[in-house]
């Protein structure tokens with residue numbers, strides 16, 4: 001797919017078919033994570049690939065929407081804060097930015113091969129720590145289901161360029 005088609009066709013898929021995803025498609029999506037840029041190339045992240053059917057109860061406690069557990073897989077990107085670059089002069093740790101870029105790469109790759117996804121930020125962090133047995137400096141940043149979509153996009157109007165572009169000239 002052309003790049004512009006990929007970014008136009010991605011939308012938050014809030015309904016999935018009970019249909020297996022081919023192994024090569026999962027690999028394609030995960031490989032996109034390895035291409036993602038990270039600060040100083042430290043690559044301070046992990047990607048958890050969760051078997052939805054096996055862990056439906058745990059996942060439902062993490063994020064309650066029914067459609068969250070419909071696809072065969074749920075992905076979670078975890079930021080490794082102690083392995084990320086920190087801006088020395090003001091202490092900003094960029095692990096969450098790195099993790100977000102990783103998730104975006106995977107989500108766009110999934111779109112490219114006809115799979116549906118949805119960024120999920122409104123999950124329960126404590127439940128996630130318990131389920132994935134994370135250390136304190138490991139921060140779950142985003143989830144997404146990964147599977148064949150079974151829902152139309154919502155109406156999500158976007159701002160016009162002149163509403164957010166600020167030229168400093």
Ligand SMILES: Cc1cc2nc3c(=O)[nH]c(=O)nc-3n(C[C@H](O)[C@H](O)[C@H](O)COP(=O)(O)O)c2cc1C
Nearest residue numbers: 010011012013014118119120121122123153154156
């Ligand atoms: C960082 C981030 C977190 C999000 N978290 C959620 C979420 O927890 N639940 C949900 O249903 N959608 C979530 N969304 C999806 C947004 O609501 C959606 O991207 C936005 O409404 C635009 O719609 P579109 O993705 O269909 O273009 C999130 C999106 C982003 C970028």
